[in-house]
Amino acid sequence: MSLRALLENRLMAAIAVAAIVVILPYFFPSAYYYRIGALVFIFALAVVGLNLLMGFAGQVSLGHAGFLGIGAYSVAIGPVHFGMPSWLCLFAGAILSGAVAFAVGRPILKLKGHYLAVATLGFGLLVAIVLTNEAILTGGPDGMSVPGLALFGWRARGSDTWYWIAGVTLVGGFVLALNLMESSTGRALQAIHDSEIAARVLGIDVARKKLTVFIISAMYASVAGSYLALFNGHITPDAAGFLRSIELVAMVVLGGMGSIFGSLVGAAVLVVLPQALTIFHEYEQALLGLIVMGFMIFLRQGIVPSLAAALAGWRKC
């Protein structure tokens, strides 16, 4: 079986990700690495969703952190102000994000070109401003603390617990995304990416398909946002900020647009690198930029697709 076929096989891919989640802790020198692992998985979840939108349907969202913010503040505001259980707020947040994506996307996705990018940019900023200004509800720019996740008396506490919660959810997110790609909807989305006009004359309702995948990707981001808030126990409007949105887009591009595996790799690189580079102190940001640029120059298709292509070519020789 070729590497490409292997990467695209749903069962193999799910098993591979599950194996990564299970095996990784054996190499952790300290408990701190569980924290990094959990963060990687949480961001990877949001990136998988965004990759469905960007890599498969070919639409760019520059405000995806807005949905991250909605998810995060749902599990903060719900329990603190309304006494709702956290797990219920997590689902409510995802549904709210989906509804907001529907409202934002419906008028825009009928248009062609980069209107979605511009509109989502505005949407992301709007969410961040609302979260900053509605201080009574959100605590303003200082943010608010988030009560921990509790299920039937069991409380999710500690980095290792969250490592497993995020890991299991990520495997689930992978499976759903891979399922989608191997279905009528998935084929339609990829078709739209390559030629909207050809997709339309084959009976595909382009605007509706784009809206569907936009809603799905928003819900992925929302769940990731809820996890982030529950894990950290504290949340600030920065979670929904413009930089976060750009970071998510960078993770998609770095890992590889259209590569579900790339989502995990892209998230891992951009979460782990800043941690590793802290030893360089003030040069950290500059080095980070340099490395990302290097990746994009030498692995233009993104890390996973480029390496897969290189390996396939090398095998043929």
Added chain:
Amino acid sequence: MLILEADRLSIAFGGVRAIDEVSISIASGQVFSIIGPNGSGKTTLFNLISGIYLPNDGSIRLAGETVTGLAPDRLARRGLSRTFQNLQIFSRMSVLENVMVGRHRHERTGILADLLHAPTVSRQNLATREAARAALARVGLANDGDRSAGSLAYGALKRLEIARALASEPIVLLLDEPAAGCNPVETQEIDRVIRSIVKDGITVVLVEHDMRLVMNISDRIHVLASGRTLTEGTPEQVRSDPAVVQVYLGVHGSQEAARAFD
């Protein structure tokens, strides 16, 4: 029975009347060709019929129902499919996957079933793949299904587009210059494919510059010149119409031609 009718279709682009009161009626099971010099509005007429452009005036009926102003995807779901003069291939997908997209209007699973990979999705994928393979075999690409679409030769891509449109099981198929840029062997292959399509009762509307192909295969030919109907008739009638010769060769050219034949 008339399967496709256009009644006094008109469209103008910034004052230029690209199509000016053109009417066509196409009987079921025919090969109906639209010819004319460059810029006479053939592709524009195709774009009007397939819903890509909205006509300023006039109406279109498909299988007896008025479909004027319907979006391309709605028309496709009513059985009108088309190919493109400049190829519109899904180049990131495999050859087979391209044709599988053509089955979209026959696929029924909802988004939840797709996400959860319900048993219906597996069954549907299987059926879609089978139908796509059959469509590929019809255009002679049975062995190329697993190749990346971008790696096919030009003539094969032309046939791939036809297979993709065929997979949607259209009642009317619009082919926009299927033989353009093809060598004689490839053109012959297209000829064979079109004949087999018609044999299945699919009505073919053809825009084509290759006159040998057009004259060989058409039941009726509609001639456009500067966005207007010049004439319509059987290949013999059109071939011997002095007005047709004139628009193709110009007044001077047609005099030369007449002298040459004397």
